[in-house]
Amino acid sequence: MIYKSHLEGDPARFGRIIQTERKRRGLTREKVQEKVGLGVMTQYNVENAKGGTPRAQTFTAYEELFGWKEESAARTFYGGDPKPLHTDVVPEPVPELPPAVRKIAFRLAQLNDPALKQVEELLDLADKMRESNNKGE
Known part of the structure; x- marks a missing residue:
């Protein structure tokens, strides 16, 4: 204690x-x-x-x-540092994100779940379109 x-x-x-x-x-x-x-x-x-x-x-x-x-x-x-439960797991360093990505991440963090679901669906659609375009090349 x-x-x-x-x-x-x-x-x-x-x-x-x-x-x-x-x-x-x-x-x-x-x-x-x-x-x-x-x-x-x-x-x-x-x-x-x-x-x-x-x-x-x-x-x-x-x-x-x-x-x-x-x-x-x-x-x-009280001034110490947190101790992880599992010291054998080393967290991966978080890479510095470009400003545009940070801005997008900040805006996404403000969205509610239904809006995030819509963004996820749009990203899935963009991935499918990109795959389709790559197959046509």
Whole structure:
């Protein structure tokens, strides 16, 4: 157990780490709510260093979501670094995306599920058209 009586938490740093992890995984706050039950406002407050120290359930939800060891989120709040559950799995580095791709990804992240389904269908159609054109060459 983390004994925090003598430690100062760093909500701003913790919020940045949580937001970075969420976005790196391509998750919206709504998807996080679906997966681990954290309310959108709770996530907003954590990511923007509002509301003080998160509750134990909030720390646990982030550990489950990100695959961190038990008490890793609290340790991170108090200045440590998160520890992955499986240290034998090395995450692949995330390549730097061109600005146009980042812009598109940002816009896609704002869409709801039906709109995303339409975008997916359009991309599938574009792939089929490209395949058809390549066969005709």
